[in-house]
């Protein structure tokens with residue numbers, strides 16, 4: 587950890603990153619824990635390129651290894667995330683109960699109907715105003731409740747079109763009031 591400090595954009599300052607790095611120094615699996623903690627503390631829940639470079643240099647880890655960890659685990663984000671998240675399950679049980687239509691209509695209602703068929707099963711799209719990120723997941727492990735949608739970390743089972751639109755409207759209302 588002797589490299590000179592590269593500059594960082596706000597809002598993650600060097601003191602914070604240094605304290606995270608120091609706390610995990612020498613621990614097995616430290617890199618994963620470091621990246622998780624840093625992302626969790628970023629207001630937009632992602633890992634900016636400059637942050638990854640800083641971590642690699644300070645922790646004396648090849649940048650390629652840092653990127654291989656970040657790109658291997660789906661929990662890490664390389665792009666800023668929305669203030670709200672809607673995650674639609676695209677597993678088999680949910681698919682057979684209409685999750686594809688839920689997803690298509692959700693994207694359309696948010697003005698994000700941009701992807702080709704094959705790409706919808708691995709989706710992470712954020713509205714231009716940064717309010718909502720729409721994601722897909724392979725299975726929530728709640729197949730009996732299919733179709734399943736998670737909104738801001740709350741699981742909603744037996745989702746239908748009307749209810750999803752209602753929940754999205756509620757998010758928009760929260761955004762207007764904030």
Ligand code: FES
Nearest residue numbers: 675677680726728
């Ligand atoms: S397939 Fe959707 S929760 Fe399992």
